[in-house]
């Protein structure tokens with residue numbers, strides 16, 4: 001399912017980070033605790049839910065964009081947390097998404113976005129590779 005990449009076998013854990021194509025359906029439940037806590041008022045709650053209900057259904061591109069956006073944030077957060085615990089991670093897009101969905105019985109709304117292996121740094125691991133200079137990756141408008 002990951003094209004023979006040995007790291008998924010060697011790592012103690014491989015996370016399958018999934019996004020959902022139905023984020024708009026879960027939005028009321030996701031926001032309700034913030035309403036209950038007095039952080040969001042009722043009109044904000046209703047406005048956000050209405051906005052998502054108006055824009056997401058019937059717009060597969062937006063649903064998929066949102067799934068990838070949210071899952072990518074989750075993956076990076078996981079990687080930073082793991083690194084903070086002295087662990088090593090490997091992000092992987094080299095896998096068969098249909099095979100993963102089938103074997104792990106994902107629903108039609110769940111998209112496997114990225115795999116993240118997590119384990120203990122091994123002797124001989126590559127050091128961090130050189131990064132691009134800041135001016136190549138950021139533009140102030």
Ligand SMILES: Cc1cc2nc3c(=O)[nH]c(=O)nc-3n(C[C@H](O)[C@H](O)[C@H](O)COP(=O)(O)O)c2cc1C
Nearest residue numbers: 005089090091092093094095114126127128129130
């Ligand atoms: C989205 C994404 C997908 C990747 N997929 C794979 C993969 O399938 N297999 C792999 O060996 N490396 C993959 N990589 C590369 C490594 O995860 C890692 O980012 C790369 O080795 C850079 O390491 P560095 O942090 O030491 O610079 C991927 C990287 C990214 C950002």
